[in-house]
Amino acid sequence: LQKLIYLLQVTYDPLIQEQALITLSNSAAFSVNQDIIRNLDGLSVIGGMLSNCIPKVKEQALNALNNLSMNIKNQEKIQVYITQVCRNVESAPLNSDLQLAGLRLLTNMSVTSDYHQKMINSIPCFLHLLSEGTEKTQIQVLKVLVNLSANPAMARHLLRAQV
Numbered sequence: 136l137q138k139l140i141y142l143l144q145v146t147y148d149p150l151i152q153e154q155a156l157i158t159l160s161n162s163a164a165f166s167v168n169q170d171i172i173r174n175l176d177g178l179s180v181i182g183g184m185l186s187n188c189i190p191k192v193k194e195q196a197l198n199a200l201n202n203l204s205m206n207i208k209n210q211e212k213i214q215v216y217i218t219q220v221c222r223n224v225e226s227a228p229l230n231s232d233l234q235l236a237g238l239r240l241l242t243n244m245s246v247t248s249d250y251h252q253k254m255i256n257s258i259p260c261f262l263h264l265l266s267e268g269t270e271k272t273q274i275q276v277l278k279v280l281v282n283l284s285a286n287p288a289m290a291r292h293l294l295r296a297q298v
Contacts, residue, residue: 136162140177149189156184156195163202169209178203178212185219190233193223197236204243214250217241221257230269238264238275245282251289258283258296266298 139155139162146152159181162168172178181203184196197220203209220237227234244250264276283289 136168136171136177137175140172140175140180143180143184149187149192152184152187152189152192153195156181156192156199160195160199160202163199163205166206169203169206172203173206173209173212178209182213182216182219185216185223190227190231194233194236197223197233197240201236201240201243204240210244210247210249213240214244214253217244217250217253218256220244221254221260224264225257225260229264229267230272234264235272235275238272238279242275242278242282245279248286248288251283251286254279254283255289255292258292259298262296262298 136159139159142155143152143159146155159172159177163172172181178200181196181199184192185200187193187196200213200216200220204213220240224234224237224241227237241254245254261276261280264272265280268276280293284293
């Protein structure tokens, strides 16, 4: 895991980055690896890949963060990327794998109300995706919206959103 994280830091080859992220994502399916990746500062390295200009690299970074977000301590570190993830969802091509990867991460990050405030500005985008997206996109957006709606403090923002 340490070598994969190091590899992400030193290579600019998008194919190598993508493969390293896939491997880290698969490794993150095991809780012990989630802690190891966090302790090796892997969350910030993977989070840094969200600004990569290659969509497949961004998508795999989102997938890795999604698997890592199953851990509360990791969520505390991942939450700093929520605004960027929301921007990625908004700017990604409609119904793309990149957009769906971002929505899956936002679903996990919105299970508790801890980070709902960071998603408020994206509510109009979520509602747009609900009306324009394919069934797959709609289902993922609904998961985020259901999580947000479980928080009474979000009701005003959900009802006032301009669509």
